[in-house]
């Protein structure tokens with residue numbers, strides 16, 4: 639009997655809940671707010687510099703005096719979290735990345751000034767890795783062609799302390815050395831920075847999608863690749879292992895990077911751990927959307943909105959994306 643009814647007359651009609659915009663919004667399962675977005679900023683020394691990154695149209699290398707009004711505008715649009723990357727001139731690079739914790743480092747000075755200017759209205763996140771400062775372009779110390787782990791940790795500790803001292807809220811180790819979260823946690827605590835958090839790049843894959851970022855910083859490896867420290871894109875369970883270690887070592891956030899191509903990993907970390915999950919919608923993933931939109935093959939705003947929503951749906955609590963400010967501007971205007 640039931641079977642007969644089902645055959646002749648559908649009882650379930652999912653389309654009823656899609657009938658109007660009002661109904662659809664009422665049953666929407668995923669909400670994206672500007673507080674969940676983090677805007678990357680490429681900071682360069684000097685003054686009056688606003689230099690567009692060719693492979694990332696609409697993104698600029700900015701000196702601090704240009705970055706400050708940009709941050710002000712972002713705040714008005716509801717974007718209040720920023721992750722800062724330094725554009726370091728070649729002459730300041732060396733094999734040990736010593737400029738990264740040097741007292742006259744413009745990146746550290748920028749963090750101090752942003753903190754002074756905006757107080758706790760902003761969250762500023764650092765990048766801990768040797769590559770922007772390394773003459774070898776690697777995230778660790780290179781000895782005889784090998785990236786050495788434990789020696790690198792000492793550099794990362796110095797960098798993290800200098801960044802905490804400069805005024806960063808969160809330290810962001812992006813280097814994928816073993817044991818870095820514990821090493822950084824211990825160094826911060828010893829120096830009295832127990833309230834400074836660690837946003838760990840937990841599952842960072844050796845990806846083709848970092849190209850525009852390396853252009854922006856001129857930080858591509860001088861030889862070899864990053865496959866002995868960044869993860870193999872074919873591995874899913876290994877991300878759980880990295881996440882377990884980061885939790886044990888004292889991380890405050892777990893990050894998955896890239897984002898769009900790694901939504902299974904985002905979902906796994908969300909389900910299996912209780913720390914906030916961040917995903918990094920990386921430069922190459924953003925550049926793909928920009929390039930397609932430039933060709934007129936898709937609508938940029940719609941493509942961006944759907945991508946960010948999909949990342950939230952997969953389980954990301956926070957999204958680092960080059961579109962953060964542009965997206966916020968677009969939703970405010972419409």
Ligand code: PBG
Pocket residue numbers: 765767769777812813847848849850851852864919920921922
């Ligand atoms: C460096 C670092 C990279 C990114 C963030 N931090 C590049 C790399 O590992 O080579 C990439 C971000 C992006 O592509 O947007 N440790």
